[in-house]
Amino acid sequence: MALPLAAAPTRAMALDFSDVSLSFALKDRLLPVLDGIDLSIAPGSFVALLGPSGCGKSTLLRLAAGLERPTRGEVLEDGQPIQGPDPRRILVFQDPTLFPWRSVWKNVAFGLEARGLLPAEKGRVDAALALVQLGGFADAHPHQLSGGMAQRVALARALVNDPELLLLDEPFGRLDSLTRLTMQTELLALWRKVGFTALMVTHDVEEALLLADRVIVLSDRPARIEAEVAVDKRHPRRRDDPELIAQRRFILEKLGFGAEV
Amino acid sequence: MAEIAGSGLAEAGSVAVAGRHGVWRDGWIASLAWLAAAAITIGLPDVIPWGSRDLFGGLLLSGAALLALLTAATWRRGGPGERLRHAGPWFIALGVWLALWELSTAKLGWLPKPFFSPPQGLLHVYVTDWQRLGICVLYTLRLWSIGFAAGVAVGFVIGVGLGWSKRFAYWGMPILKLIGPVPASAWIPCTFFFFPTTFHASLFLVALASGIPVIILTAAGVEQVSRAFYDVARTLGATERFLVLKVAIPAALPNVFVGLFMGLYASFAVLVVAEMLGAKYGLGWYLQFQTAYSAYVNVYAALIIMALLCAGLVKLLFLVRDHVLDWQKGII
Structure with a gap:
């Protein structure tokens, strides 16, 4: 299927964390958040990060987005060190963080406008809205949207820029469970259609196994890589697939929930 | 409202x-x-x-x-x-x-x-003195509109600067905290020898009175903008200039309008006082002048005009706000 957004198909980005550590300076001491993370993500793959609450998963995404700098080590995009934010790598937050003063259309157009591309490429905004099935809501304001719709607008706002790397920070964490199922399917379809590299933080083991090629399990803070699970099942995957259930059990054990499940 | x-x-x-x-x-x-x-x-x-x-x-x-x-x-x-x-x-x-x-x-x-006049007394003032009252209204409107516009424009720019730039805030905030609470009318004695004409002095006072609340509320508004908005905007490729113009300022506008309303009321207060001190025309001058002649009927007549004028301007600002902030409609 032809890509609706860009003339050229999206290039996917290779992302490498090479011995990355990061500490935050508190008032009186250093708080180590990440400890020697080594992770190579191939272009076009879908990687999920799992870990205890507050272990530093989101910080990994912020590093990849260029919003933070590592204290030690390097974060590389296609082999080059990441210098700062760039619309080729876009972060989608748990909270949709739509600009409330902008209409849905103008929210989606934000990135193109910021880079001066909007006058020439208005059609891409419409295409992105159509892609998330919100074509009819272009003139609505964010407060008029449901949680699921708002998160879809946030996705469209990211995808309109043809990101080569999409960073997702618990993107469906605030949605009700039915909406979450729909959104998971939609995200998967978008990923397969557009072809970006995806790195997603989630709390939901099942979500990680349903969507990702690789699931990385992080330890408590300071986060180290605790385990990695490769999922080579074809999509669509079934929740009750015995292999996935076995992998789910393995991951929960790694997270310290072995006995209860 | x-x-x-x-x-x-x-x-x-x-x-x-x-x-x-x-x-x-x-x-x-x-x-x-x-x-x-x-x-x-x-x-x-x-x-x-x-x-x-x-x-x-x-x-x-x-x-x-x-x-x-x-x-x-x-x-x-x-x-x-x-x-x-x-x-x-x-x-x-x-x-x-x-x-x-x-x-x-x-x-x-x-x-x-x-001291008290029947309604026809007021009507008689409008019938006989409408030309002078009309000129006074125009003078008052000229002083107010130039002073308010200048104060608001300068105040807004300073407020954005204070809210956005750490260095600007380092030097500006202490000065603002010192000068801000002083009532604008306290500057009257100095302004009248700082400025070449009383008109310029009055302009400065009106601008100062309307500008200070705008500075304070704009700075607070820009400062309070959620970091998440900036993070999103930066990952979407926004430059610093774009962040200020398209994120910080629109996000701060509800606050700015609170400052504008406070500035509006403050400007009325100073406006009349300034006109009472050595202006040649204007509603404040008219009040002062007619009181000196014990023409209380004229004072009431001018007061009614002033009430309508001020209420009209407040209403106008509400209309502007409702138009600019129409995205807030329906937000609880």
């Missing part, structure tokens, strides 16, 4: 349901009240002549006739519209108030004379 309007509408709605038969009873009563006021004005003798008595009586009669006409005209259509019905009690109250006012001043002379 919106809430007040909302509850008003709700009440009007219940009135409309009660009076379903279509007769606008309030309209008849109001018409009668105005007729009574007209009869008192024309029929009873004045204690002393005030001028424009017959004109005022005629206006009251016209009002009574108009109300009767409205009532009759809306009878067929199943009663008057929502707005007219809502205003009904006010029409009655106005008629009664004018009648009582007429009685207690012109007709019975209960209220002490140079």
Whole structure:
């Protein structure tokens, strides 16, 4: 299927964390958040990060987005060190963080406008809205949207820029469970259609196994890589697939929930 | 404000349901009240002549006739519209108030004379002194509009700077904290020798009074913008300039408007004081000038104009705000 957004198909980005550590300076001491993370993500793959609450998963995404700098080590995009934010790598937050003063259309157009591309490429905004099935809501304001719709607008706002790397920070964490199922399917379809590299933080083991090629399990803070699970099942995957259930059990054990499940 | 309007509408709605038969009873009563006021004005003798008595009586009669006409005209259509019905009690109250006012001043002379005037006294001022009053209104509007616009524009820019730039805030905030609380009128003695003309001094005072709240609220507004908005905008490729213009400022606008309203009220206060000190024209000057001649009727007449002017400007700012911040509609 032809890509609706860009003339050229999206290039996917290779992302490498090479011995990355990061500490935050508190008032009186250093708080180590990440400890020697080594992770190579191939272009076009879908990687999920799992870990205890507050272990530093989101910080990994912020590093990849260029919003933070590592204290030690390097974060590389296609082999080059990441210098700062760039619309080729876009972060989608748990909270949709739509600009409330902008209409849905103008929210989606934000990135193109910021880079001066909007006058020439208005059609891409419409295409992105159509892609998330919100074509009819272009003139609505964010407060008029449901949680699921708002998160879809946030996705469209990211995808309109043809990101080569999409960073997702618990993107469906605030949605009700039915909406979450729909959104998971939609995200998967978008990923397969557009072809970006995806790195997603989630709390939901099942979500990680349903969507990702690789699931990385992080330890408590300071986060180290605790385990990695490769999922080579074809999509669509079934929740009750015995292999996935076995992998789910393995991951929960790694997270310290072995006995209860 | 919106809430007040909302509850008003709700009440009007219940009135409309009660009076379903279509007769606008309030309209008849109001018409009668105005007729009574007209009869008192024309029929009873004045204690002393005030001028424009017959004109005022005629206006009251016209009002009574108009109300009767409205009532009759809306009878067929199943009663008057929502707005007219809502205003009904006010029409009655106005008629009664004018009648009582007429009685207690012109007709019975209960209220002490140079200080209180019957309504026709005020009308007489407008009839005879409208040119001077008109010029005063224009002078006041000129002083206010230039001063307010300058104060708001400069205040907004400074406020954005203080809220955005750490270095600017480092130097600016202590100065603002020191100067901000000083009432603008306290600068009057200095300004009159700082500036070449009293007009310039007055302009500065109005600008200062309106600018300070705008600075404070704009700076606070820009500072309070959620970091998440900036993170999103930066990952989407926004430059620093774009962040200020398209994220910081729109996000801070609700705050800025609070500052604008505070500045508006402060500017009125300083405006009148400034005009009382050595201005050649203007409503403040008019008040001062007429008080010196014990022409209290003229003072009331000017006060009414001032009330309408200030209320009009406040209303105007509300309209601008509702237009600019229409994205807030429906946010709880």
